[in-house]
Structures are given as structure tokens and as C-alpha cells.
Amino acid sequence: PIVLAVESSCDETAMAVIAGDGRILANVVATQIDFHARFGGVVPEIASRKHTEAVVGVFEEAMAQAGEALGTAPLQATDLAAVGVTQGPGLVGALVVGVAFSKGLAAMAGIGLVGVNHLEGHLYANLFETPDLEPPFVASLVSGGHTMLVHVRDWGDYEVLGQTIDDAVGEAFDKVAKALGLGYPGGPVISKLAAEGDPRAIAFPRALLHSHDYRFSLSGLKTAVITYIEAENRAGRPIDMPDLAASFQAAVIDVQVSKALTAVEACSLDDFCVGGGVAANPALRSAYAEKLGERGVRVTVPPLSACTDNAAMIALVALRDVQAGRLAELSMDAEPNWSL
Ligand code: ATP
Ligand code: MG
Numbered sequence: 001p002i003v004l005a006v007e008s009s010c011d012e013t014a015m016a017v018i019a020g021d022g023r024i025l026a027n028v029v030a031t032q033i034d035f036h037a038r039f040g041g042v043v044p045e046i047a048s049r050k051h052t053e054a055v056v057g058v059f060e061e062a063m064a065q066a067g068e069a070l071g072t073a074p075l076q077a078t079d080l081a082a083v084g085v086t087q088g089p090g091l092v093g094a095l096v097v098g099v100a101f102s103k104g105l106a107a108m109a110g111i112g113l114v115g116v117n118h119l120e121g122h123l124y125a126n127l128f129e130t131p132d133l134e135p136p137f138v139a140s141l142v143s144g145g146h147t148m149l150v151h152v153r154d155w156g157d158y159e160v161l162g163q164t165i166d167d168a169v170g171e172a173f174d175k176v177a178k179a180l181g182l183g184y185p186g187g188p189v190i191s192k193l194a195a196e197g198d199p200r201a202i203a204f205p206r207a208l209l210h211s212h213d214y215r216f217s218l219s220g221l222k223t224a225v226i227t228y229i230e231a232e233n234r235a236g237r238p239i240d241m242p243d244l245a246a247s248f249q250a251a252v253i254d255v256q257v258s259k260a261l262t263a264v265e266a267c268s269l270d271d272f273c274v275g276g277g278v279a280a281n282p283a284l285r286s287a288y289a290e291k292l293g294e295r296g297v298r299v300t301v302p303p304l305s306a307c308t309d310n311a312a313m314i315a316l317v318a319l320r321d322v323q324a325g326r327l328a329e330l331s332m333d334a335e336p337n338w339s340l
């Protein structure tokens with residue numbers, strides 16, 4: 001079966017087409033970053049409107065790309081067996097655009113409909129790097145809206161070991177970048193600065209490092225960074241941006257790596273993977289490879305392009321559900337708070 005996947009949970013309008021053998025035939029991402037950057041974060045009303053504007057063009061592009069990959073004319077809706085759409089979690093006004101489009105397409109073409117969990121998509125992105133990745137394993141989800149450690153018992157069978165009690169890791173990167181006047185999103189610009197800085201220059205707090213559980217807390221770290229910036233400004237001292245970025249990033253990474261190590265050992269597992277936009281962070285990727293690698297754990301991270309939001313990862317989950325016959329009703333709706 002050929003399946004179209006639709007993703008509109010946040011600020012990317014994305015569609016992908018997947019063939020029955022798992023080959024990605026099309027992968028289109030229209031990002032709205034430029035429209036949100038001057039606000040220092042995603043503005044829900046703008047996201048919703050931009051999805052509405054982009055959805056038809058992205059669809060046509062994806063269907064053309066898929067046709068090209070198959071050496072045919074652009075695909076028609078009736079060439080598809082189903083459409084799989086991110087049903088949640090995410091911004092409700094953003095999700096409903098993709099959901100309404102997908103329901104309309106399914107009804108019009110008489111094809112199947114599948115509702116996909118966005119976080120499960122982030123997990124599945126690891127299959128693009130390690131196709132033979134098989135549960136059980138431990139996964140870390142670190143994104144703009146989530147920070148959690150998950151025991152993946154099987155595909156579709158998830159035990160959330162613990163999560164953040166306040167901000168998500170990506171959110172902390174975004175808020176620190178905003179405080180430094182570096183725009184949105186914060187992750188890429190801070191990680192670039194951090195590569196030139198000294199991670200030991202400034203001692204920032206490692207919240208809950210020794211809490212003996214899998215809870216995370218990022219808001220205190222964000223406040224500590226902002227307080228530091230304000231104090232330096234008041235004292236008239238110039239801020240060493242690379243050192244600040246590296247020290248902030250190191251505080252985040254120390255906690256992430258420490259709890260990941262505890263989790264793989266507590267679950268007696270030797271496979272670990274990472275999903276979500278923050279998985280693109282080079283220092284986090286190498287810290288996992290080094291610290292978990294030296295304990296004999298195989299570490300998988302998604303290809304860079306599959307870390308942040310995309311529909312190819314959604315397509316993997318949608319194809320699984322189509323092949324298992326797990327279809328949704330046309331009456332399904334966005335689930336903004338859908339958990340894993
Ligand atoms: P969720 O998946 O929880 O619904 P989201 O879809 O908005 O949230 P993603 O697209 O998965 O989030 O990830 C975006 C986040 O990833 C942003 O907060 C961004 O700053 C962060 N990010 C992207 N690249 C990097 C990087 N190199 N280092 C750190 N963070 C990064
Ligand atoms: Mg995004």
C-alpha cells in the first residue's frame with residue numbers, strides 16, 4: 001500500500017509518501033520558522049493560519065515527488081491506500097488543519113484514515129538510522145514540548161519512566177536564546193556557539209541530578225542563565241556568549257546522560273535511542289555515544305533531518321497501522337494532549 005503522511009502539530013507543515021516496503025517516496029517540509037522568529041517562539045494563531053495556506057501546495061509537491069520516485073506522473077489521491085495524520089499531541093489549532101485535510105482526502109478518495117501519535121513518530125525516526133532497531137530498548141524524547149525517558153517494551157507498548165516537571169529541553173534552549181536576543185529556534189544557534197566555548201566556564205545548576213528517579217526540571221536552569229545575563233549586564237561586563245552557551249548546554253547534557261545511564265541499567269537493556277528536535281544537538285549525540293557506549297550500550301540517533309518535525313517519521317507509524325488494519329473513523333479529531 002502507498003500511504004500519505006501529514007504532520008501539522010507545531011510550526012512545520014509536512015507531508016511524506018511511503019511505499020509498502022517502507023521506501024520514502026516523497027518528503028516535503030514547509031517550515032514557518034521565519035514567521036515565528038521575531039516573536040521568539042511559536043505563535044499558535046499564526047501557525048494555524050500558515051498551515052491552512054501551505055497544506056495544498058505541500059500536498060501537490062509530495063504527490064509530484066512520489067510520482068517522480070516511481071517514474072510516473074504525479075500520484076492521484078486514489079493511488080493511495082490511506083492517509084495517516086498526526087492526531088496529537090500538539091497545538092490544537094495547528095493539528096486540526098492537518099486532521100481536517102486528511103479526513104477530507106480520505107472521504108473524497110474513499111481511502112483509509114490513520115491517526116498517528118507525534119511522539120511515536122519521533123521514536124520511529126530512529127529506524128532511518130538503524131533499520132534493525134528492535135524493542136526492548138530505552139528511548140529519550142527531547143523536543144520543544146517534551147522531555148521524557150521511555151521504556152519501549154515493544155512497538156506500541158511504552159512505559160514512560162519519567163518526564164519533566166516544568167519546561168522541556170528544547171523549550172529551555174529556545175528561552176535562553178530569546179533572553180540572549182538570538183531569535184528562534186534556540187537549539188541550532190546555541191549549539192553552534194557552544195562548540196566554541198568552555199563548558200566549565202560557568203557553574204549552572206544540574207536540577208534533580210541525584211533525585212534517583214526519571215523526573216527532569218529545566219525551568220531553574222533557564223532562570224539561572226537569565227539571572228546570570230542580567231547580573232553581568234548590570235555590572236557592565238561583556239558576556240562571553242560561547243562560554244555561556246557551552247555551560248548551559250553542559251548542564252542540560254549532564255542530567256540527560258546520567259538519567260539515561262541509570263535507565264538502561266535499571267531496565268537491563270543494551271539499546272538506547274533518542275528522538276525529537278534536541279536529538280540534533282551534536283554535543284548531546286556525542287555524549288550519549290561516549291558515555292553509554294563505554295557501558296556497552298548501542299546508541300542510535302536519527303539522521304539530522306529526521307530529528308525535528310517531519311512527515312517521514314509519521315509515515316513509518318502510519319504504514320505499520322495500515323498494514324495491521326488499524327484504521328480510524330472519519331469522526332476522529334485532534335487530540336492536543338495525547339500522551340505516548
Ligand atoms: P514536540 O515534538 O514535543 O511536540 P516540537 O514538535 O515543537 O515539540 P521538535 O520539532 O521535535 O519540537 O523540536 C524542536 C525543538 O528542538 C526546538 O525547541 C529547538 O530549539 C530544538 N532543537 C533543534 N535543533 C537543536 C539543537 N541542535 N540543539 C538543541 N536543541 C535543538
Ligand atoms: Mg518545529
Ligand code: FE
Nearest residue numbers: 143277308309
Ligand atoms: Fe516534534
